[in-house]
Structure formats: C-alpha cells, structure tokens
Amino acid sequence: MNTNFARAAASYDEAAVLARETGRRMAERLEYIRLAPSHVADVGCATGEGIRTLQRRYPSALPVAVDLALPMLQRLPGNAPLWQRLSRRLARPVCADVRALPLADGSQSLVWSNLMLHWLADPRPAFAELQRVLKVDGLLMFAMLGPDTLKELRAACLACGIEPPLRSFLDMHDVGDMLLDAGFADPVMDMEMLTLTYARPRxxxxxxxxxxxxxxxxxxxxxxxxxxxxxxxxxxxAPGQPLAASFEIIYGHAWKPEPRRLADGRAIIRFEKRPGPQAS
Structure with a gap:
C-alpha cells in the first residue's frame, strides 16, 4: 500500500477532491477553537495541502510535514507558494511512520491528520504516538473514513451475491474510545456523508x-x-443521473491533558497553595 502511495505522487493532486474538501472543513472547525500554536505538524501530509493551510492560519508556528511516502514529500517545495520559497518558510519534511515519529516528546502544539489514519489496521499505536509528541494542552485534529464509505458499491456487491471486498472502517464511537485509551481528554467526534459523482464507474x-x-x-x-x-x-x-459514491467522514479532535503518572507508573500528586484567611 505504501508503494502505491509513493507511485501516485505525480497524479495525487489531480484526484484529491475529497481530501481538499475535508481539509477545508477541518480548517473551518479551527475557527471555533482558541489556539495559538508554536509548532504544527501535518501527519500524512501527502503533497502538502494541509500544512499549507496551517501555515496560512498560524504563520508564526514552526511547521513540520510528515509522510511515509518520500515522493509525496518531494513535491512539497514545488507546491508551496512563491513567498514561502523565497522567504525559506517551507515546512520541514519528515519521512516517517506515524507509529514511530522522529519527533521529541511534547514538541508539537497542534497535530493535524487528514484522511490517513483509517489506512492503519489498528490506529491505537498511532494515537499513542501522537499523544506523546503533543505538548500538554496540545490539540490533535483529524478526519478519517467511516464504515458507510462507498455504501453504493457495497450494495452492488451484495446484489450480485458477492461478499464486499472493500476495506472496513471503524465506527466513530470506537475511535473516541481509542483516543481516551491513548490518554487524550475531551474527545469530540462527529460524522457527515460527502458524495462524489461520476458519469461511469471507471x-x-x-x-x-x-x-x-x-x-x-x-x-x-x-x-x-x-x-x-x-x-x-x-x-x-436513475436514468440520466450520475453515479453517486458516498464517503462517510469522521471528524475528531482531542486534547493532551496534564499527565497523571510518570513514565515508571508512579502517580503524580499536585499540591496547590491556597491563600490564608484575610485579617479584617
């Protein structure tokens, strides 16, 4: 699968309609979140649409673009605006697996991931790694495909008496539970269906x-x-109508809270000094 993503680097932008739309909707959600990040990372960045969105919104933040497919990362400079190239404000490219990021503990204020996490057979190691690299009070924001994706094609398989071979995706409630298990706080999950249309299945x-x-x-x-x-x-x-291809999009965000335990398992107990009674 990774090899296919690498080979698709040259054609990716032409077909990435869905990713651009979900990225736009993720950016709209940031409007309602108070955040002034010093470091931002787009994990699963492909050719860089997401990290450019974050750079426009947070121009003073230090940007990192992470992808496992090196040819995708190699397209980042050419896709960047001219002012970024001239001012050397390009995002730092990092070729890495989301489950083993070469980023320091607590180094990122905002981690963004658009339509990547659903390709993992088990996203829990990735959530744990993303929680590790986030600062305390840092934000994880992501979009991923849900189980009703391409329901029309699944129905066509069943109508032919064929078990659908399409990839299965997680329900948003299961994703929310995984975030809590990974140590995130206050996860917010929602879902919507986006539909692309085609003249023919091809x-x-x-x-x-x-x-x-x-x-x-x-x-x-x-x-x-x-x-x-x-x-x-x-x-x-219907006669004269295009074919519908539905994609269930799960949006989620969650925060990294103050740690409750040390790395060796000992609990952290915090004492707060309260002001004493005031003399009258």
Whole structure:
C-alpha cells in the first residue's frame, strides 16, 4: 500500500477532491477553537495541502510535514507558494511512520491528520504516538473514513451475491474510545456523508488509482466478478443521473491533558497553595 502511495505522487493532486474538501472543513472547525500554536505538524501530509493551510492560519508556528511516502514529500517545495520559497518558510519534511515519529516528546502544539489514519489496521499505536509528541494542552485534529464509505458499491456487491471486498472502517464511537485509551481528554467526534459523482464507474476507479489507494480501498476480487459488480453499480443510478459514491467522514479532535503518572507508573500528586484567611 505504501508503494502505491509513493507511485501516485505525480497524479495525487489531480484526484484529491475529497481530501481538499475535508481539509477545508477541518480548517473551518479551527475557527471555533482558541489556539495559538508554536509548532504544527501535518501527519500524512501527502503533497502538502494541509500544512499549507496551517501555515496560512498560524504563520508564526514552526511547521513540520510528515509522510511515509518520500515522493509525496518531494513535491512539497514545488507546491508551496512563491513567498514561502523565497522567504525559506517551507515546512520541514519528515519521512516517517506515524507509529514511530522522529519527533521529541511534547514538541508539537497542534497535530493535524487528514484522511490517513483509517489506512492503519489498528490506529491505537498511532494515537499513542501522537499523544506523546503533543505538548500538554496540545490539540490533535483529524478526519478519517467511516464504515458507510462507498455504501453504493457495497450494495452492488451484495446484489450480485458477492461478499464486499472493500476495506472496513471503524465506527466513530470506537475511535473516541481509542483516543481516551491513548490518554487524550475531551474527545469530540462527529460524522457527515460527502458524495462524489461520476458519469461511469471507471471514473471512481481512475480517481482511486491516481490517489494510490485503489487496491487498499476496494480490496481484491477477480475481474470477472468486478465486471458484474460494476454493471450492477452503474444500473443503480436513475436514468440520466450520475453515479453517486458516498464517503462517510469522521471528524475528531482531542486534547493532551496534564499527565497523571510518570513514565515508571508512579502517580503524580499536585499540591496547590491556597491563600490564608484575610485579617479584617
């Protein structure tokens, strides 16, 4: 899967309509959060749309762009605005796995991740690592795909008597529980359905290939069966209407609280000095 993302670096921007839209909606959510970060990181940055959004919003923050696919990171300078290139305000690229980030403990004020975490079979190690690199009172904000993604294509599989091979995604309530288990506080989760439309099924397949995730998303099925499924999918559209491809988007954010225990497991007890009684 990682190799496919790397190979798709040149075609990614052409097809990343959904990622741009979810990134825009994530940025709108930041309007309602009081935050003045000194360090920001976009984890799973692809070609850099997210980190550029954070740089525009927080121009004084030090930006880091993290992705496992090196060819994606190599496109960051060319996609950056001219003023960033001239002023040498480019984000620092880091090629790394989200489950083993080469970032110091408590080094980031805001971590942003747009449509990446759902590709992990188990996101809990990633949540633990993101909690580690955040400062106390730092914010994690993310978007990921939910279980009703491509429900039309799943229904077409079932109508053909075929068990859908498409990737399964976590429910937002399970994601919220994982955040709490990782040590985050006050997680806020919400969901919405976004729909892309296509003239023919090939348009959906082409976009997922250009994004580098067709096999990871659609799974493995003999081509003869896929032809049956795609014919059924195409027939599901009303005459003269485009095909719908629904994507369930889970949005979440959570804060890193003050630690309650030391690394060796000992509990932290804080004493506060209160003012004594005032003489009258």
């Amino acid at each position: 348009g959906l397949l082409r976009d997922q290939r250009h994004l580098g995730c067709r096999n990871a998303l659609l799974g493995d099925l003999p081509w003869r069966d896929w032809r049956r499924v795609l014919r059924q999918y195409a027939a599901s559209a």
